[in-house]
Amino acid sequence: MNRELIVRSSSNAVDFALLKDGKLTELHKEEDSNDFAVGDIMIAKVRKPVTGLNAAFVNVGYEKDAFLHYHDLGPQLASMLKFIKKVSTGKLTDYSLDNFQFEEDIDKNGSISDAIKANQSLLVQIVKEPISTKGPRISSELSIAGRYLVMVPFSDRVSVSQKIESKEEKDRLKRLVRSIKPKGFGVIIRTVAEGKKVAELDKDLQNLLIKWSVMCNKIQKAPHPSKVLVELNRASSILRDVFNDSFTGIHVDDETLYEQVKDYVHEIAPEKESIVKLYSSTVPIFEKFGIERQIKTSFGRTATMSKGAYLIIEHTEALHVIDVNSGNRSNKAKNQEDTALEVNLLAASEIARQLRLRDMGGIIVVDFIDMGKGEHRRRLFEHLRDEMKDDRAKHKILPPSKFGLIQITRQRVRPEMNIKTSEVNPNGTGPEVEAPIVLLDKINVDLEKLLKGPAKDNGISLNIHPFIAAYLTKGFPSIRTKWFLEHKKWIKIQPRDAYTYLEYRFKNKDGKTIY
Numbered sequence: 001m002n003r004e005l006i007v008r009s010s011s012n013a014v015d016f017a018l019l020k021d022g023k024l025t026e027l028h029k030e031e032d033s034n035d036f037a038v039g040d041i042m043i044a045k046v047r048k049p050v051t052g053l054n055a056a057f058v059n060v061g062y063e064k065d066a067f068l069h070y071h072d073l074g075p076q077l078a079s080m081l082k083f084i085k086k087v088s089t090g091k092l093t094d095y096s097l098d099n100f101q102f103e104e105d106i107d108k109n110g111s112i113s114d115a116i117k118a119n120q121s122l123l124v125q126i127v128k129e130p131i132s133t134k135g136p137r138i139s140s141e142l143s144i145a146g147r148y149l150v151m152v153p154f155s156d157r158v159s160v161s162q163k164i165e166s167k168e169e170k171d172r173l174k175r176l177v178r179s180i181k182p183k184g185f186g187v188i189i190r191t192v193a194e195g196k197k198v199a200e201l202d203k204d205l206q207n208l209l210i211k212w213s214v215m216c217n218k219i220q221k222a223p224h225p226s227k228v229l230v231e232l233n234r235a236s237s238i239l240r241d242v243f244n245d246s247f248t249g250i251h252v253d254d255e256t257l258y259e260q261v262k263d264y265v266h267e268i269a270p271e272k273e274s275i276v277k278l279y280s281s282t283v284p285i286f287e288k289f290g291i292e293r294q295i296k297t298s299f300g301r302t303a304t305m306s307k308g309a310y311l312i313i314e315h316t317e318a319l320h321v322i323d324v325n326s327g328n329r330s331n332k333a334k335n336q337e338d339t340a341l342e343v344n345l346l347a348a349s350e351i352a353r354q355l356r357l358r359d360m361g362g363i364i365v366v367d368f369i370d371m372g373k374g375e376h377r378r379r380l381f382e383h384l385r386d387e388m389k390d391d392r393a394k395h396k397i398l399p400p401s402k403f404g405l406i407q408i409t410r411q412r413v414r415p416e417m418n419i420k421t422s423e424v425n426p427n428g429t430g431p432e433v434e435a436p437i438v439l440l441d442k443i444n445v446d447l448e449k450l451l452k453g454p455a456k457d458n459g460i461s462l463n464i465h466p467f468i469a470a471y472l473t474k475g476f477p478s479i480r481t482k483w484f485l486e487h488k489k490w491i492k493i494q495p496r497d498a499y500t501y502l503e504y505r506f507k508n509k510d511g512k513t514i515y
Contacts, residue, residue, distance in 0.1 A: 001020065001021055002021050002246070002248045003018070003019065003242075003247045004019040004248060004250070004251065004289070005017070005249075005250045006019065006285060006286065006289050006291060007250070007251065007252040007253065007254070007257060007261065007285075008253055008285050008286050009252070009257050013029055013031045014030045014254075015027070015028070015029050015286070016028040016030070017286065017289070018238070019289065019291075022289075024294040024295070024357060025356055026242075026357060027357055036129050037231050038126055038231065039145065039237070040126045040227055041124070041215060041228055041229035042061075042125075042138075042225050042226065042227050042228065043084075043121060043123055043219055043222045043224055043225065044059055044061075044123075045059050045120065045121060045122070045225065046059075046068075046117065046118055046119060049112045049115075049116060049117070051111060051113050054070045054111065054112050055067060055068060055112055056116055058122065059224075059225055060124065060126075060136060060138065060225045063135075064134070066124065066126075066135050066136040067134075067135060067137055068140065070115065071108075072137075072139040072141065073112075073116070073139075073140050073141065074141025075106055075108065076105060076141075076154035077106050077140060078105075080123060080140065080142075080153070081120070081122070082103055083097075083154070084123060084219065085121075087216055088121065090220060095212060095217075096182060096183075097154070097183060097184025097185065098183050098184065102184070121224065122140055123228070124138040125139050125140070125142050125143065126138055127139045131412065142154075144208050144211055144212060145231075146205070146207060147192065147268050148189070148190055148192055148200065148204045149177070149187050149201060149204050149205055150187070150188040151209070152185065152186035152187065153185055154184065154186075155184075156183075156184070157186040158181065159188050160173055160174060161190055161191040161193075164189075164191060166194075173193055174189070176201055177205075180205060181205070182205075215229040236260070239264055239268070243269065245272075247275060248275060249275050250265065250276045250277065252277070252278060252279060253279040253280075253285040296438055297438050297441060298357060299358065301314070303350060304445070305346050305350050307327075307448075308327035309324075309325065309326050309327050309343050310327055311350060311354070312325065313354065318362075319363035319364065320362065320363070320365070321365050322351060322365070324367060324368050326339065337371060337373060337376065340369040340370065340371050340376075341380070344371065344376075347366075348384040348387055349383075349387050351366060351384070353387075355388070355393075355408070356393075360410065360412075361410050361411055362412050363407065363408075364408040364409075364410060365406075365407055365408075366405065366407075367404065370403075371404065378399075380400065380406075381397070384406065385397055393410050393411040394410070395411065396409045439468070439502055443462070443504060446506065446515055447460075447462075447483065450506055450515055451487050451489060459509030460489070460491055460507075461491070461493070461494050461506070461509075462491055462504060463499065463506075463507055464499060464503070464504040465495070465499045465501050465502075467501065468501070468504070469493050469495040480493060494507075
């Protein structure tokens with residue numbers, strides 16, 4: 001399996017596309033104006049606790065105050081408040097926590113008004129970026145992420161990612177981390193730490209301790225509110241979270257960004273540094289790797305799959321609804337049940353991809369095609385779980401209901417990726433139309449369908465606008481020639497001046513419209 005990261009830079013944003021065997025699976029955008037990124041740590045002031053919500057509103061510099069629930073304070077809140085006060089007044093210059101006197105943990109079922117007061121200084125971390133009309137969601141239980149470890153100040157707990165299944169490996173990693181862990185800091189061992197040696201883990205931990213010290217140095221003079229620790233730029237954070245030995249290429253079209261990415265890869269995986277390439281062709285990088293076409297075909301209300309099957313994706317304020325349709329699918333399945341299973345398995349793979357690609361979060365309800373056999377429903381459920389294993393967002397999948405519905409909850413920490421795929425009508429009038437770039441894909445699907453039916457023996461001609469006709473017939477090998485080589489059938493192309501740019505009809509030899 002090949003994995004590639006394609007990085008496109010523009011004057012005000014950087015786009016990151018993650019490809020899996022050439023197919024787009026994740027798309028991220030980092031904008032210069034993005035002041036609140038998940039993972040950033042800020043020094044801020046409490047605006048006011050609200051007892052009725054058991055939460056507080058905190059001024060983090062956004063137009064709407066951030067929301068801090070009591071359960072997000074962290075049990076070591078009293079110790080952190082004491083630490084901030086001592087550092088801010090210059091009474092504490094040793095940030096190692098070796099000799100720091102810890103306070104008792106706060107009551108897990110306590111009241112917000114007993115824990116924090118208005119105008120109190122607080123270290124908070126962004127856990128959810130501003131979405132829609134809501135301000136950022138924050139936590140005062142801090143965590144600083146590295147390549148293999150996540151460091152948790154004011155804690156002493158060592159835990160291991162649940163995705164590491166081997167009990168022996170979990171025990172080994174816990175033993176190694178406990179031997180190098182400094183006092184006063186908890187550690188979460190990430191999935192990518194599996195199989196790593198103590199020297200690699202220690203180097204990662206030392207880097208995190210340096211980050212902690214640099215952050216603490218800023219607290220004394222930092223205005224309220226302000227960032228005291230900035231999460232890695234998106235390129236580095238994506239590499240940190242998804243990079244593994246299966247990566248075969250990282251292509252960057254900006255020299256400065258290329259150097260940054262190369263330096264980071266050299267730091268985390270020196271043997272892979274050679275896969276980082278500077279892209280310098282005159283063809284835009286997203287077009288070269290087929291990403292633009294995939295964006296146009298993946299972000300609309302309808303997401304097409306192979307053999308004519310497709311998804312309808314609807315968004316409401318409360319949830320997302322996905323409907324699975326077989327279309328006019330033609331296959332060799334013996335009965336309706338087998339066809340339903342085949343389409344559903346295909347749809348499950350595409351849904352897992354769509355959730356990551358659009359970064360859809362909250363509640364997702366999927367209406368699969370009804371299947372009568374319990375064995376088939378179990379197989380679909382297991383297949384969907386397997387397909388979503390690579391999803392880094394926390395999620396939960398419920399088994400199919402008796403109505404064929406599957407419910408998914410998926411963590412949402414950033415606004416959903418929403419790309420407009422419709423375009424201005426090229427005829428100059430009427431509503432917006434589907435992107436012309438997907439026209440050829442639609443023609444291919446329709447043609448394949450016709451050539452498997454009775455129309456294949458009655459002569460097929462494609463009637464289409466002269467501009468599109470020229471595009472299909474010119475050059476060698478032309479698209480029509482490729483159709484002939486693939487289907488062993490010559491398709492007559494008839495230019496029609498009366499047709500609009502995106503209009504086409506398939507006709508038989510008698511001139512009757514067959515599609």
